[in-house]
Amino acid sequence: MADFRTPLGRARGLGSAKHGAGHWISERLSAIALIPLVLWAVFGVIRLAGGDYDAAVAWVGQPLNAVLIVLLIAIAFWHMHSGMRVIVEDYIHKMPTKVGLLVANLFVCALVGALAIFSILKVALGGAQ
Amino acid sequence: MTETPRERPLSPHLVSGGPFALHWRWHITMFSSIAHRATGVALYVGALILAGWAIALAAGPEVYANYKALLGSPLGKLVFFGLTVSVFYHLASGVRHLFWDAGEGFEVKTANLNSVIVIAFAIAATLAVWVIAAMSGAI
Numbered sequence: 001m002a003d004f005r006t007p008l009g010r011a012r013g014l015g016s017a018k019h020g021a022g023h024w025i026s027e028r029l030s031a032i033a034l035i036p037l038v039l040w041a042v043f044g045v046i047r048l049a050g051g052d053y054d055a056a057v058a059w060v061g062q063p064l065n066a067v068l069i070v071l072l073i074a075i076a077f078w079h080m081h082s083g084m085r086v087i088v089e090d091y092i093h094k095m096p097t098k099v100g101l102l103v104a105n106l107f108v109c110a111l112v113g114a115l116a117i118f119s120i121l122k123v124a125l126g127g128a129q
Numbered sequence: 130m131t132e133t134p135r136e137r138p139l140s141p142h143l144v145s146g147g148p149f150a151l152h153w154r155w156h157i158t159m160f161s162s163i164a165h166r167a168t169g170v171a172l173y174v175g176a177l178i179l180a181g182w183a184i185a186l187a188a189g190p191e192v193y194a195n196y197k198a199l200l201g202s203p204l205g206k207l208v209f210f211g212l213t214v215s216v217f218y219h220l221a222s223g224v225r226h227l228f229w230d231a232g233e234g235f236e237v238k239t240a241n242l243n244s245v246i247v248i249a250f251a252i253a254a255t256l257a258v259w260v261i262a263a264m265s266g267a268i
Contacts, residue, residue: 028230031223038216042258045179049201049267053190060186073180080173087166108177116180119187 023082030079037072044069057123066124070117077113081105161244165222168215175212206268213258218251 005013044065048056059065084105092098178200185196199205225243228234234243262268 028227031227035220035224038220041179042213042216046258046262046265046267049262050265053186053193056186056193069183073176073183076176080169080176083166083169084173087170112177112180116183119183122187123183 027079027082030075030082033075034072034079037068037075040068041072060120060123061126063124066120069120073113073116073120077109077116081109084109157244158240161222161225161247164218165226168219168222171211171215172219175215178208178212210255210259213255214251217254217258218247221247221250 003010044059048059051059060069085102088098088101088105092101182196182200185192200209225234225247234240259268
């Protein structure tokens with residue numbers, strides 16, 4: 001049977017996918033989680049800036065420190081991926097450039113975030129020389 | 130039906146006619162809005178620098194010492210000062226955004242006032258952290 005509906009009418013008839021708010025909510029949840037994590041990390045940086053390699057290894061070896069750093073890296077990289085994605089979507093409208101930047105943003109965040117988490121786990125589990 | 134779409138101005142339309150021909154009067158809420166994004170981009174780079182710290186730590190004492198010397202150089206300290214301002218600005222400005230998400234604080238006077246508060250907090254917290262860092266021998 002022929003469909004005489006306009007494209008807009010068809011889209012309205014289909015309705016929303018019912019998960020449009022997921023991206024928005026994950027941005028806010030990661031923002032709230034980062035407030036205590038970042039404040040903790042600022043004092044971690046001050047502490048480690050005054051110490052040497054052995055002090056840093058010992059600090060990362062503490063279970064609470066190791067877990068908080070891993071959480072910080074995972075949530076921070078998730079959050080900055082979301083933020084940079086919105087910036088690209090807002091300002092870059094040329095097609096190949098836009099997709100290229102979105103893919104680069106995802107790959108950089110995933111690769112560097114995974115490398116950093118693996119490094120922390122290696123040191124925390126005694127893999128450092 | 131085959132009419133080609135015309136180039137239309139994008140909203141918000143801030144600049145026209147020349148680089149400094151602003152449509153709108155400069156306002157502090159404009160600054161606090163764009164500064165939230167600018168500090169977010171700065172922190173993107175900052176997170177990559179701190180990820181480099183974790184990778185250097187796992188790479189061993191020599192790589193770690195070199196990376197730490199790079200971060201402790203005058204240029205490294207300047208970058209870290211900028212990152213401290215960015216962290217506290219983005220944090221306070223982010224809390225402001227969370228209030229907006231809850232439907233609060235849209236009145237012009239409130240928005241102006243908490244723009245000033247966010248900027249003042251970023252400056253005060255940055256100075257406090259650097260004083261603490263100096264006193265604890267970190268710098």
